[in-house]
Amino acid sequence: MLKTILPLLFATLFSCSSDSTTEVTDEQMYFPPNDGNATWATKSVSELGWNQEAVLPLLEYLEEKNTKSFIVLVDGKIVLENYFNGHTANSLWYWASAGKTLTATVTGIAQDEGLLNINNKVSDYLGTGWTSAPITKENLITVKHLLSMSSGLNDALGDDVSPANLKYVADAGTRWAYHNVYVKLQDVVAQTSGQTWSNYFNTKLRDKIGMTGGNWVNLNNLSVYRSTSRNMARFGLLILNQGKWNGNTIINENYISHATSTSQEINKAYGFLWWLNGKSSYHLPQTQFEFNGTLIPNAPSDMFAALGKNDQKIYVVPSKKMVIIRMGEVANPDNPTFALSGFDNELWQKINALYQ
Known part of the structure; x- marks a missing residue:
């Protein structure tokens, strides 16, 4: 059954407001204390002038769709x-793959510290032979190509990222394909920092924004992050605020801007491991087909997202100073997907009813 830990829900359901505006106030951004047990400030639906009657249908829909947590x-x-x-x-x-954005962010932090340059080839950091591609082709692959899913390596060979399974298909930069080779970015950061990936991540990102208790685990030979829902919300808030946390710069704004903009011209709806709404076309995992139109039509055009298998979601909407988190099982078991799913557009229809 649905469980709400805040008395806030009752306020949103039963308070009233004569203000029906949908605009977000120009209020200063709030950051929760880094103590994970501290109280997190709230704002009610009525304060925002949102539609009280849309709350319960949204929550019922989320529960029906195998959701475990939902935060706005x-x-x-x-x-x-x-x-x-x-x-x-x-x-x-x-x-799941929503955690790719953690890897993209920490890669940017390592660049800020002068440990790497995303325009340099991966073999500068890992040495040659990290793939089974011909050396001339391997040396075309830059760190940026891993960030943008344009390495040119074969995406049809499964999750194994050992050299023998990283085979050449096309020159780097000429083909977009959703591929777990991005995890090699974690090896690059570990190599250049002289630390384990987890230690560098914890010190440079997790601990600085109070993401207490989360950890990296190995699932099917892939490094996957686990945390509470509030920790996921903290990360979304950092990115919404362009890499700053309560006055402290965790990662430079210019990198976040590039990470959340089109990274190559093949899949316009993809940045540095972030999915981008509002573009004229998009590609999906496991296909080379180009789809016309925007990624999630019901979502705001400036929204960008971290999307993971079984419908793990971080939606960031700068125009509304909004972050939305969804964790859970796959929403539509008959149609599981790796990233984007029909659930995204359905969910945004329900979210829109809150403020339109």
């Missing part, structure tokens, strides 16, 4: 925080 932040404050199906605020859940 505006101006950094919690507007909705709900848990379902036995999940709690302290439960850990995997990010």
Whole structure:
């Protein structure tokens, strides 16, 4: 059953407001204390002038769709925080491919520290032979190509990223394909920092924004992040605020701007491991077909997202100073997907009813 840990939900359901505006206030961004047990400030639906009657249908829909947690932040404050199906605020859940954006961010931090340059070839850091591609082709692959999913390596060979399984298909930069070779970025950071990936991540990102208790685990030979839902919300808030956390720069704004903009011209809806809405076309995993139109038509055009298998979601909407988190099982079991799914557009229809 649906579980809400905040009295806020009752305020949103039963308070009233004569203000029906949908604009987000120009309030200063709020950041929760880095103590994971500290109180996180809230803002009610009525304060925002949103539609009270749209809240319950949204929550019922989320529960029906195998959701475990759902959080909405505006101006950094919690507007909705709900848990379902036995999940709690302290439960850990995997990010799946939504965690790719953590790797992209830490790669940017390493660049800020002068440990690497994303325009340099990967073999500068890992040595030659990290793939089974001919050396001339391997040396075409830069760190940026891993960030943008344009390495040119074969994406049809499964999750194994050992050299024997990283085979050449096309020159780097000429083909977009959703590929787990991105995890080699973690090896690059570890090599250049002289630390383990986890230690560098914890020191440079996790601990600085209070993402307490999360950890990297090995699933099917891939490094996958697990955390609470609030930790996922903290990361979304950092990115919404262009890499700054309560006045401190965690990663430079210019890198975040590039990470959340089109990274290559093949898949316009893809940045540095972030999915981008509002573009004229997009590609999906496991296909070379180009789809015309925007990624999630019901979502704001400036929205960008971290999307993971079984519908793990971080939606960031700069125009509304909003972050939305969804963790759970696959929403539509008959149609599981690796990243984008029909659930995204359906969910945004319900979200829109809150403020339109």
